[in-house]
Amino acid sequence: xxxxxxxxxxxxxxxxxxxxxxxxxxxxxxxxxxxxxxxxxxxxxxxxxxxxxxxxxxxxxxxxxxxxxxxxxxxxxxxxxxxxxxxxxxxxxxxxxxxxxxxxxxxxxxxxxxxxxxxxxxxxxxxxxxxxxxxxxxxxxxxxxxxxxxxxxxxxxxxxxxxxxxxxxxxxxxxx
Numbered sequence: 424x425x426x427x428x429x430x431x432x433x434x435x436x437x438x439x440x441x442x443x444x445x446x447x448x449x450x451x452x453x454x455x456x457x458x459x460x461x462x463x464x465x466x467x468x469x470x471x472x473x474x475x476x477x478x479x480x481x482x483x484x485x486x487x488x489x490x491x492x493x494x495x496x497x498x499x500x501x502x503x504x505x506x507x508x509x510x511x512x513x514x515x516x517x518x519x520x521x522x523x524x525x526x527x528x529x530x531x532x533x534x535x536x537x538x539x540x541x542x543x544x545x546x547x548x549x550x551x552x553x554x555x556x557x558x559x560x561x562x563x564x565x566x567x568x569x570x571x572x573x574x575x576x577x578x579x580x581x582x583x584x585x586x587x588x589x590x591x592x593x594x595x596x597x598x599x
Contacts, residue, residue, distance in 0.1 A: 425496065431537040435493035439476050443489055444469055446498035450520050459556045461580050479505060485546060487518060490534050499525045502534035504542050504551065509577055509586065514552045515542060532568045539569050543591045552588040554579050
């Protein structure tokens with residue numbers, strides 16, 4: 424079992440380690456789980472991605488975190504807050520990727536809500552956004568459930584995506 428810096432009702436959040444590679448590959452090598460991400464990843468690409476994530480922790484004190492079942496310690500996926508340049512402005516984006524075996528259980532909403540609250544209350548961000556493919560209905564529902572509203576279309580990795588956002592003062596999301 425790991426020590427978590429953040430918990431929700433069912434999950435614990437911790438920083439990613441290189442030893443998480445096998446668990447990450449259960450998502451990164453799954454073309455269905457990666458449908459709305461840029462593409463699947465090889466192990467080498469995943470290792471580079473872990474390195475990038477660890478650099479985010481050092482430089483920005485935030486990034487994508489490993490999410491585990493806090494009772495059993497089983498790997499569920501990733502969720503976190505990532506600085507992202509959008510239309511020339513740095514925004515804090517909430518992102519999540521879960522193993523398919525954990526889909527449709529409310530875990531993405533629970534994880535995103537915990538990260539939103541952590542971003543506002545602990546990291547003191549004033550605004551958090553999410554970039555979502557217009558045809559990714561499940562992610563749009565997650566964004567809406569945590570209080571985000573559609574703001575505009577942006578180009579990300581040569582694709583049109585919708586930007587959802589919420590300001591700290593406008594957030595009505597309450598994570599019990």
